[in-house]
Amino acid sequence: MTNRVLLTSGGLWVSQPGVDVLTGTDDQMLFSMATESLQVVQSGVISDPGANSTTNVTIPDQGFKPFVIVSCDKYNFTFELTSNTNLRLKTQSAVSLTNDNLAPTVITRDGSVRYAVLNQVIE
Amino acid sequence: MTNRVLLDANGLRVSRATKDVISAGIGDLKFNSDWSQLGVFATGSKAPSWSIISSTEGYWHDTSAFGRTFATAPLVFFDLDAGGGVYVPVGDASGFTYHQEYGVGTNYWWVVVQVSTTGLTFNARYNKPTSGWTRPSFTIKWSAMYYNL
Numbered sequence: 001m002t003n004r005v006l007l008t009s010g011g012l013w014v015s016q017p018g019v020d021v022l023t024g025t026d027d028q029m030l031f032s033m034a035t036e037s038l039q040v041v042q043s044g045v046i047s048d049p050g051a052n053s054t055t056n057v058t059i060p061d062q063g064f065k066p067f068v069i070v071s072c073d074k075y076n077f078t079f080e081l082t083s084n085t086n087l088r089l090k091t092q093s094a095v096s097l098t099n100d101n102l103a104p105t106v107i108t109r110d111g112s113v114r115y116a117v118l119n120q121v122i123e
Numbered sequence: 124m125t126n127r128v129l130l131d132a133n134g135l136r137v138s139r140a141t142k143d144v145i146s147a148g149i150g151d152l153k154f155n156s157d158w159s160q161l162g163v164f165a166t167g168s169k170a171p172s173w174s175i176i177s178s179t180e181g182y183w184h185d186t187s188a189f190g191r192t193f194a195t196a197p198l199v200f201f202d203l204d205a206g207g208g209v210y211v212p213v214g215d216a217s218g219f220t221y222h223q224e225y226g227v228g229t230n231y232w233w234v235v236v237q238v239s240t241t242g243l244t245f246n247a248r249y250n251k252p253t254s255g256w257t258r259p260s261f262t263i264k265w266s267a268m269y270y271n272l
Contacts, residue, residue, distance in 0.1 A: 012128050012137060031154070033127060033137070040159040041149070062150030069198075073220055073237055095220040097233050097248075107235055107246055109220065116198065119149075119158065 039119045041066065048111030049091055051075060057087040057115065064121040074109035081122075089113060161268050164197065165189060168264045171234075171247050179252045183234075188242040189267060196238045198268040203234070203261060223259075232259040243267075 006013040006021045011033035015021035019028045026034045041060050049055045059066070065081040076092040097107070129136045129144040134156035138144035142151040149155065171183035189197070203221055222233040232249035249259050 007128070007130075009124070010127070012135075033140075037137075037154045038161050039155065040161065043159070060149060063148060064150055073235065095222050097220065097222060097235070107237075109235070109237070114198075119152070119155075 036120060041117045041119050043114070043116040046089070046113040046115070048074075049089070049113060050111070051091055051093050053091050055089045055091075055113070056082075057089065059085055059087050059117045061085045062119065062121075067118045067120045067122050069116040069118070070113065071115075072111065072113045074111040075113075077113070079115075087115065087117070089115075161198070164267045164269045166264070166266045168262055169243075169245055170260070170262045171245075173249070173258060180250050181248070181258065183245065183247040185245040186242055187245075187265075191241075193240045196240055199238050199243070200266045200268075201236060202264040204264070229253060230256050234261070234263070236263060236265075 002015075002018060003021045004015050004017075004019075012031060013021050013024075013029055013033065014031040015024045016028050016030055021029070026032045029035065031037060041062065044057070046055055046057070059068075061084050063084065065084055068079065068081065068087060070077070070079045070087075070089065072091070074094050076095055077089060078092075079087060079089045082088050091113075094109070094111075125138075125141060126144045127138050127140075127142075129138075135154065136144050136147070136152055136156065137154040138147045138151050139153045144152070167187055169185055169187065172185070173181040173183055175181050220233065220235050222231065224231040230251050230253050232247065234245065234247040236246075237244045243265065245263065247259075251258065
């Protein structure tokens with residue numbers, strides 16, 4: 001059986017399937033002391049904030065401005081980190097859809113905004 | 124030597140290089156078992172098969188099932204590639220609307236992709252009253268994560 005997990009006083013390594021953790025390179029690791037891991041520190045859903053609105057969300061203080069994923073299926077929007085702990089979302093107008101009422105399926109966009117704060121710094 | 128790994132009854136923590144895991148703040152951690160981890164559940168791609176309304180109009184409706192029901196809609200990354208260098212790929216995380224017009228609302232196409240707890244729904248439509256304008260062709264690639272938003 002392939003060795004997959006190595007925990008020593010120097011750290012922790014987990015290899016990809018089929019790769020021996022004792023001989024594998026860093027790019028063959030699922031987890032390595034030499035590479036960063038992408039994790040979600042906080043996430044949430046903001047109910048439809050409406051068009052042309054501003055919403056501030058308090059996020060955990062990691063000591064830096066983290067990478068954030070934001071999405072919405074209705075509005076054009078921008079977002080910025082005004083500090084290490086504040087995510088500011090600004091919606092604009094809804095993305096217009098010509099003839100959406102003629103589509104075979106009625107399209108209802110709920111306007112909610114989803115976000116995820118990651119543990120990686122924006123370089 | 125700096126303590127980098129802490130495994131105890133509270134879970135597993137691994138600090139970033141040169142940071143002592145015992146005294147590290149959350150920004151000093153490269154892994155924390157209290158946080159969520161992104162992992163790919165499934166991937167796929169879709170291209171429209173247009174249903175023709177008239178000589179100038181068409182629509183597309185399609186779905187992709189996850190094969191399971193999530194507690195809440197999962198995180199899904201998208202890439203929309205219309206090819207030809209006309210449109211740049213766009214990424215998103217839980218569905219998106221993309222609308223492209225040519226001229227003053229006469230020639231257009233749009234696509235809406237929405238995420239539910241059970242799968243993806245694709246809707247698109249085009250109108251091309253101006254002769255010579257070709258029917259839109261694009262591919263949507265997606266990666267659904269185990270992680271829920």
